Amino acid sequence: MDLYDIRSELSDEEQMVQDTVGRFVDEKVLPNIGEWFEDGYFPRELIPEFAELGLLGSSLEGYDCAGLNSVSYGLICQELERGDSGLRSFVSVQSSLCMFPIYAYGSEEQKEKWLPPMARGEKIGCFGLTEPHGGSDPSNMKTTAKKKGDDWVINGAKMWITNGSIADVAIVWAMTEDGVQGFLVEKGMKGFDAPEIKHKMSLRASITSSLYFDNVVVPEANRLPKVKGLKGPLSCLTQARYGITWGGIGAAQACLRELLDYTADRKLFGRPLTQTQTTQLRLAEMSRQITLGQLMSLRLGRIKDAGKLHPSQVSLAKWNNIRMAMDVARDARDLLGGAGITVEHCPIRHMLNLESVITYEGTETVHQLIIGRELTGEMAF
The missing domain is CATH 1.10.540.10 (Acyl-CoA dehydrogenase/oxidase, N-terminal domain)
Known part of the structure; x- marks a missing residue:
């Protein structure tokens, strides 16, 4: 490993x-x-x-x-x-x-x-940015917050929200007359609903919800006072994407670890799979990709701790490491043969989860375009 x-x-x-x-x-x-x-x-x-x-x-x-x-x-x-x-x-x-x-x-x-x-885990939060009409263009936000006296009135909807239905507070980003602002919408506020999304084939051991706001009155004291504009939610995404780059390594390691044990035990045509060139080449490729991902995330972490992190660096690592993990999980599933389609083995579970991870907090295409912008200075979104 x-x-x-x-x-x-x-x-x-x-x-x-x-x-x-x-x-x-x-x-x-x-x-x-x-x-x-x-x-x-x-x-x-x-x-x-x-x-x-x-x-x-x-x-x-x-x-x-x-x-x-x-x-x-x-x-x-x-x-x-x-x-x-x-x-x-x-x-x-x-x-x-x-x-x-x-x-x-x-x-x-x-x-x-x-x-x-x-x-202490006594209060749970969720993050409301993505909307039903599309998550890759937050500047086209439809959820609004309008000032009414000393309060704000929020209307709109958010989609694909982790922890939504168990959250005590939602960090909700809404469009105001003064640009995008963040609000702390608390569980139980009138007009706020967070139903769970069912029938998922990915992230099944996770709670995913929709958030609906129907004239939800939020006091001024619940507005985040120190940020305006998309800088707020995007800076949060940078923090989370950084952690995701490491997460992909863990998923890939789990698949490789299980595959090493399985191919050593399974015999075909009179010998263990680990004694075949094809199996060794595929295991070696997984190890190569995982090692590159490890080096990238460690370097990224040292840059972040030095206070020199640039969002494009996080984009490159998120793109690379989650694509790597998907490739490892899919190839591991294939090497497991028919056994690979059951949850008794981890690759198909990781494979299905990673279909969400490669999409949320910036799709692979969005991160590729961020790197393209960094290289060329041209916006192609």
């Missing part, structure tokens, strides 16, 4: 974080995740354990958060997605898409009210 000894580049604290989360995944997730995926069940009972391990808002300082560096957060995402994309998605949304904007753009009152209980 680590041909370039990348682990030796990690600090003692980073190694401890990886080992701790890895043990948690081995003991609490892997024995159950096939059944959870098949049943479409999100294990809410794990949320207190996520919190106890310091995984929620792990890179934030203060407010009961762990204050870990970016590489440690990446390793958390890698180990969680080695278990399942749905569990990594929960932690990503809680940490990067909900706690981060409150921390970066909220008032002190908002921080004190929400961040400590969110870090």
Whole structure:
């Protein structure tokens, strides 16, 4: 799993974080995740354990958060997605898409009210940006917030929202007369509904919802005061996409690990599959791709911790690493033969999950065009 000894580049604290989360995944997730995926069940009972391990808002300082560096957060995402994309998605949304904007753009009152209980797993958040008519063009936002006295009135809808129906607070981005602004819409506010989306074939061990706003009255105290425009939601996406680049590595590692065991045991034409050139070539290609992804995300984490991160660098890693993970999962499924179509083996589960991961928080095409813009200076969206 680590041909370039990348682990030796990690600090003692980073190694401890990886080992701790890895043990948690081995003991609490892997024995159950096939059944959870098949049943479409999100294990809410794990949320207190996520919190106890310091995984929620792990890179934030203060407010009961762990204050870990970016590489440690990446390793958390890698180990969680080695278990399942749905569990990594929960932690990503809680940490990067909900706690981060409150921390970066909220008032002190908002921080004190929400961040400590969110870090403890007592309050759950969701992030409302994507809309039903299309997620790749947030500037065409239809959800509106109009000032009415000391309050705001929100109307519109959001789609494909992780954690939506269990969230205590939704970070909702809406168009105002002064551009896009963020609002904390609380569970139970009149006119706010968050029904769960059913019949998914991907991210089945995760809760996905729609958000509907019918004249929802939100007080001025619930507006994020320190940001206006698309910079707000896009900066949150940069945080989450960074973690996703590590998550893809974990999914690919899980597929390769299972395949190494399976091909060593299965015999065809009188010998184990691992003794055939075709199998070794395919395993070697998986290892090559995983190693490149590891190096890319580690470098990205060091850049981020140095305060020099550019969004295009995150786009390149998200594009590369999730495409890599999809290719590894699909080839692993093929090498498993008929056994590969069951949830008793992880590749098809990761393969189906990654169909969502490669789409959300910027489709592959969007990230390719971001790199194209960076290279040419021309906008081709």
